[in-house]
Amino acid sequence: MTSISANLQAVKSRIVAACAAAGRDPATVTLLAVSKTWPAGAVREAAAAGQRAFGENYVQEAAAKRAALADLPGVEWRMIGPLQSNKTALAAAVFDWVESVDRLKIAQRLAAQRPEGMPALCVCIEVNVSGEATKGGVPPAEAPALAAAIAALPRVRLRGVMGIPAPTPDVRQQRAQFRALRECFDALRATGLPLDTLSMGMSADLEAAIAEGATQVRVGTAIFGERR
Secondary structure, three states: OOHHHHHHHHHHHHHHHHHHOOOHHHHHOOEEEEEOOOOOOHHHHHHHHHOOOOOOOHHHHHHHHHHOOOOOOEEEEEEEEOOOOOHHHHHHHHEEEEEEOOOOHHHHHHHHHOOOOOOOOOEEEEEEOOOOOOOOOOOOHHHHHHHHHHHHHOEEEHHHHOOOOOOOOHHHHHHHHHHHHHHHHHHHHHHOOOOEEEOOOOOOHHHHHHHHHOEEEOOHHHHOOOOO
């Protein structure tokens, strides 16, 4: 077993244990392997070990990897980094999901530029619960209006909420931030939006995220190693 394969199994075991502690079915939590900055060969190794969903931060890097790995069946590419307006056309063609939408303009461009013949582009709204100026995302109070506007667009499908809380080793603080994201997600669903994805939690805090209701965790370091 390669190190990536062994690491994947270890992360999956953590997810199973976290779900057991929270009284949840592990099948309700998707693992997104964050492959940004790692070469196509690392993605191929992870795919050989059964991983199918991969997260990228940079559009051109993802486009190159997708082309290099076009022979792999069922691999899904998700954008999780900030997206600039001048990259939306390529992003709309390369990605299956864009989880980092925090402006209506970006969603409108993705909807207009999604190629004909491709399924609707899945999107999540990025919500900034920590208020950090260095992070993208809308404040929770602005999420309902943005969600309603995105849900009305053609060629995109609003799936849920993504967030990157401030890092902290304090589990209580981790859970408080994840709880705020879950409350935002629940509030949007309460308006009638058919959302199914709450993307939160990474290598260091996925247990707290699952305890608070994450349906997807984004794990890079624990799978691929320290970032190059």
